[in-house]
Amino acid sequence: MASAVIGSLGAPLITAVAEAYGVSLAASQWTLTIALLAGSVATPVLGRLGSGSRRRTVVLTVLGVEVVGSLLTVIPLPFALLLLGRAAQGSGLGLVVLMMAVARDHLDEQRAARTIALLSVASTAGIGIGYPLSGILTDQFGVRAAYGLGLVVTVAALVAAVFMLPHAPTRPPTTTRPDGPTPASTSTRSDVRGAPASTSTRFDVRGVVLLAIALPALLLVIGETRLWQHHAGLAVVILVAALLVLFGWAVLEARTEHPLVDVRLLRHPAVAAANVVMLVGGVGMYLLFSLITRYVQTPTAAGYGFGLSTFEAGLVLVPFSVLGFVAGRLVPGWREWLGARLLLGASTSVVLAAFVLFAVARAQLVLPIVAIGVLGFGVGAFSAAMPAVILAVTPAAETASAMSVNAVVRSVGFSTGSALGGLILAAHTTGTFPTESGFTTAAWIGAAATTGTLLIITLLPLKPR
Known part of the structure; x- marks a missing residue:
């Protein structure tokens, strides 16, 4: 629900933010864009960080960041800090995939399947709840009241996680193969080539950097309608460059011993x-x-x-x-x-x-x-x-x-x-x-x-x- 609400605090508020902060509509659009870009990079990063025993710590940390970001959107501060708050909120959009892992680990197969299905739907279907709520709060009490909705929900999510989110289970060693996992004879998980699996404590910093360049560039150029209208050649160059960096990232991940994404x-x-x-x-x-x-x-x-x-x-x-x-x-x-x-x-x-x-x-x-x-x-x-x-x-x-x-x-x-x-x-x-x-x-x-x-x-x- 926190992900759905944070996602709905973008598009409906663009005009209201422009009026409240005295900025252009193009600048106000960044309150939506920056949250989506932060979420696009954070999702695979959190997917890796939360794959092992650190999952509960990762979830609580990110929810704490979301709460701080929500405070920045509610308190009367300069527009730049509002964008910083929206980026912090957007980083939590990747928590949905960690909740899927929790469901798979702690529920029986049938209940896990139902829960994962609902989690997959929630962030999209929740738009129909968040949009009218943010709209009426903005119309009646101003844009900060709408952002206050995000603060309430993220605080509630943090409290729920503190008291109810279980620790990740200790896993038996397995070997990851293209057709699924099988028991391993060694004390660590290993991939098809014998390299230790990516649940190691090592973190693929190079993968994060390349992904942080490629994904935002790709999403930005795809979404910039005016750029395609008036500078199609430049748009194609940026698109090709982003795809090449993304391809390079994929090649690097395939050869990395502890990849960000397997x-x-x-x-x-x-x-x-x-x-x-x-x-x-x-x-x-x-x-x-x-x-x-x-x-x-x-x-x-x-x-x-x-x-x-x-x-x-x-x-x-x-x-x-x-x-x-x-x-x-x-x-x-x-x-x-x-x-x-x-x-x-x-x-x-x-x-x-x-x-x-x-x-x-x-x-x-x-x-x-x-x-x-x-x-x-x-x-x-x-x-x-x-x-x-x-x-x-x-x-x-x-x-x-x-x-x-x-x-x-x-x-x-x-x-x-x-x-x-x-x-x-x-x-x-x-x-x-x-x-x-x-x-x-x-x-x-x-x-x-x-x-x-x-x-x-x-x-x-x-x-x-």
């Missing part, structure tokens, strides 16, 4: 396929999410839209959250008799249906609301089904690390979907607002991308051995 796990066909599906599927999911939220807030003077306020637009997202949560509860029970491929395919088909509905029918407000509700169910089912594919072939000790990679892949997909929507609408803008045909075009392009995701699910080896 990329060798990606050699398993099911894990690699699941991350490809997450990347492509994430593009379509967030594209439709951004289209609907922008459409309902467009003033009626543009000839379409409904001119909803931030708070009202937040209420439109409630069906997205509720149905996403429902899907997260239902999917683990369906997994045994449907299987990973059919479950991911069915959830992707639901997302495709939401695209088609929005593309052909949105004249009355109830229609976009229905479309985003259908989207929420599809996203919830998809997010809940994904961990089972990865964890079925991942050693328990690598739960947090493997899921952190998937979380980063999802962030890249979501950022690409948001940027793609912005570029398509910008291409259909002649005045202040894009033409309505721009939304139709974007919806059908998203439907095509989602159809591509279905094809990938059909062809790639998602079924674990």
Whole structure:
């Protein structure tokens, strides 16, 4: 819940922050961007730090950092310190993968599967709770009251962790192979080449530095719609450079004795396929999410839209959250008799249906609301089904690390979907607002991308051995 609330304290508050601090909207946008960038780097780092016996210490430390960051957003301070506070808050977005590891270690198989599915859905579905709450708090009491919500939730999470979070169990030695873990005859875990596994106390500083360069650069260039509009050549250069650094990082991780992320796990066909599906599927999911939220807030003077306020637009997202949560509860029970491929395919088909509905029918407000509700169910089912594919072939000790990679892949997909929507609408803008045909075009392009995701699910080896 803390991750969901912190994530929702970005987009709805951009205008209010600009007014309260006397900065431009472009500067205010960084209150969202810096939290997401901090989370993208922190997620794999926390996945590694929290993979061993230090997990409880790591969780409590990061929650403490989040509380301090939340205080910086609430206390009247210069804008630079607000950004510092938002970065500190964003560092806690990676804690979700550590909670998945806790569930896998301390619950029986069935309850662990349900809990991990809900954790995978929570940060996305929680948007429908955080957006309207932050909107109404801002409208009634000012932007610092909305940030106060983040402080309350992070303090509650810290208190809960202090009193209830268990220590990580002591693991028997295992050997990590491409097809899963097997007992090892030595006293330490080792990988397929005999090197000690990454649960060692050593920390891959070089991997962190390269990742801290590559990931923010990649996410920033993907999300900078104006850069692609006006300086496409420069955008391509930055994108290629970021991808090259990321490739270099992956090569380094594969050759490092104690890597930040054990990329060798990606050699398993099911894990690699699941991350490809997450990347492509994430593009379509967030594209439709951004289209609907922008459409309902467009003033009626543009000839379409409904001119909803931030708070009202937040209420439109409630069906997205509720149905996403429902899907997260239902999917683990369906997994045994449907299987990973059919479950991911069915959830992707639901997302495709939401695209088609929005593309052909949105004249009355109830229609976009229905479309985003259908989207929420599809996203919830998809997010809940994904961990089972990865964890079925991942050693328990690598739960947090493997899921952190998937979380980063999802962030890249979501950022690409948001940027793609912005570029398509910008291409259909002649005045202040894009033409309505721009939304139709974007919806059908998203439907095509989602159809591509279905094809990938059909062809790639998602079924674990």
